[in-house]
Amino acid sequence: MQIILAKMQREQFFEALDTVIQSPKRFAVVSHVNPDGDAIGSSLAFAQFLKKFGHEAEVMVSNDFPDFLAWMPGACNIHIYDKASETCDQILNVADVLVILDFNHSSRSGLIQETLNKLNTKKILIDHHRDTDLSQFFCALSETNVSSTSELVAEVVMHYGEQYLDESIATNLLVGIMTDTGSFSHSIYHSETLAICAKLIDKSISYNQIHQLVYDTFSEGRLRLLGYSISNKMEVLDEYATAIIALSKEELAQFNYQVGDTEGVVNFPLNMKKIRMSVLVTERQGIIRLSFRSKGNFSVHELANKYFNGGGHTNAAGGTLTCSLEKALELLHQVLPEYKEKLNQIG
Ligand code: 5GP
């Protein structure tokens, strides 16, 4: 049944997309706040794909992306709303079509939300998050059972023909799939993901180089922060098969914190066999960010959604609180007993 629905959705999506890409248009491609490899990779690739059909396509995100993504083909042309809001608003206001990639609710667009909500422009969605309200989109390719939005964009490009897949598009999409699967260690639900990657690797710059450019770029401060987080700050709660790492503003500053430096820290506690959920709590400018990761069918999406104003996927989710770091940790400890049974289940 699910397969039939997915097939119908694709047919409808491609039929609608065909009508949009037939004649030259101005596209604004928007992705989520605190952009990651999938947000940047899928957006750049989709904009580059649109340009092949003679369209104008501008990519924008609310705030800057981490330095380890800055080398990506076309990244220097991305508009950052918190640095150039007027230009961004202008692009959004004159766009014929808005493309929403790697998020499904306007609240995830950060500072772009206000303008997005005002516009009546035709919207196209390509995304792998759950609970999408499809009614607001002209057409949508919304599937949760895929590794990443980049995988869906790869499918779109291939649908039109492999001749549209060039080195830049292939490289950007590989970054998206590689980062959203933790270098192919999770979120792989079918062999198609790897079949697509095989095609991308044939066209991209060297995969080894891509991996190195994304992952082997730590500053000394970042690596020491990782060591400190695990060695000094990791709280292991055996009773809940959970590990929590909390980092204050001062601690981040001590390691000369740069945007993206805590990326990946939350994954390490899961390396312990006994751990089912890992939570990283960081104090940012005026807010507390929480990052959740889990193994198996324990849904961090549910937890993040119910208590931490967030959500995401079964095994990776995020949330935000506007309180002190201490209060955030208090809340986290308070809600754990509700999940004790599920956290201690196998599977
Ligand atoms: P991260 O921990 O890397 O910030 O986020 C993990 C995943 O959770 C992301 O891929 C994103 O899809 C999702 N996510 C992160 N923060 C939020 C949030 O505040 N709201 C929702 N709905 N999803 C989030």
Ligand code: MN
């Ligand atoms: Mn994603």
